[in-house]
Amino acid sequence: MEVIIQPDAGAATTLAARMVARLLRDKPDAVLGLATGNTQLELYRELVRLHQREGLDFSGVTTFNLDEYVGLPAEDPRSYHAYMRTHLFDRVNLSDERAHLLDGTAQDVPRACAEYEAAIEAAGGIDLQILGIGVEGHIGFNEASSSLGSRTRIKTLTERTRRDNAAAFSDAELVPRHVLTMGIGTIVEARACLLLAFGEAKSQAVAAAIEGPITAMVPASVLQMHPVARFLLDEAAASALERADYFRTVWEEKPEWQREF
Numbered sequence: 223m224e225v226i227i228q229p230d231a232g233a234a235t236t237l238a239a240r241m242v243a244r245l246l247r248d249k250p251d252a253v254l255g256l257a258t259g260n261t262q263l264e265l266y267r268e269l270v271r272l273h274q275r276e277g278l279d280f281s282g283v284t285t286f287n288l289d290e291y292v293g294l295p296a297e298d299p300r301s302y303h304a305y306m307r308t309h310l311f312d313r314v315n316l317s318d319e320r321a322h323l324l325d326g327t328a329q330d331v332p333r334a335c336a337e338y339e340a341a342i343e344a345a346g347g348i349d350l351q352i353l354g355i356g357v358e359g360h361i362g363f364n365e366a367s368s369s370l371g372s373r374t375r376i377k378t379l380t381e382r383t384r385r386d387n388a389a390a391f392s393d394a395e396l397v398p399r400h401v402l403t404m405g406i407g408t409i410v411e412a413r414a415c416l417l418l419a420f421g422e423a424k425s426q427a428v429a430a431a432i433e434g435p436i437t438a439m440v441p442a443s444v445l446q447m448h449p450v451a452r453f454l455l456d457e458a459a460a461s462a463l464e465r466a467d468y469f470r471t472v473w474e475e476k477p478e479w480q481r482e483f
């Protein structure tokens with residue numbers, strides 16, 4: 223795992239955007255796995271800026287989002303479909319047919335999930351999976367105790383996660399109880415994973431994921447098994463890491479060309 227600690231969220235986001243841009247320039251038909259949440263807002267803003275100012279091209283790119291709320295149609299402003307349209311899809315030259323999200327209104331849920339898995343496979347798999355992390359260590363909407371081999375499926379949210387995601391809803395009680403999410407087994411099949419975490423509230427989950435045991439109780443800890451997993455943190459999110467100094471040294475001692483994106 224590569225743990226990159228930046229002075230603040232802005233610097234970390236700039237670096238993350240450069241990593242994505244580098245991939246799209248090297249591989250214009252790249253397949254991106256996308257996450258929603260507050261952590262990614264600045265990343266999408268920066269990618270839009272790179273598209274507008276530097277012509278970063280999304281015309282050949284395919285995307286798959288991690289998750290969606292059950293019961294919310296794509297038009298619902300609180301859905302992750304809407305989040306992605308607002309913050310990225312409507313602002314870059316990505317084709318509609320290649321932007322994939324799970325359908326929160328699917329009647330046949332197992333079938334919709336199996337089709338999503340098949341679509342990822344048909345696209346050649348995910349080149350780079352962007353991830354956030356929940357305060358209890360979840361990735362996507364794979365709550366603690368999710369099987370580390372799980373595939374795309376329906377999950378029940380914890381009360382904590384519902385509370386943490388309440389901002390988009392006028393009342394916390396309105397946050398759906400169920401979601402569709404890529405499984406942990408699905409996520410780790412991506413050729414590379416990039417997890418972004420900012421703020422002190424994420425520090426315990428980050429430390430558990432990086433320095434704790436691999437356990438279903440901290441789904442992000444599965445990244446310890448991934449050959450190309452990067453954590454991009456601000457100082458606050460890194461504050462509970464015992465080996466923070468070591469991670470800083472490793473990054474600083476890398477030759478310049480390995481830090482250039």
Ligand code: GLP
Nearest residue numbers: 257258259260261354355356362
């Ligand atoms: C939700 C999303 C995750 C996201 C997490 C953290 O649970 N399903 O994909 O990583 O929240 O969100 P935030 O970035 O808002 O802290």
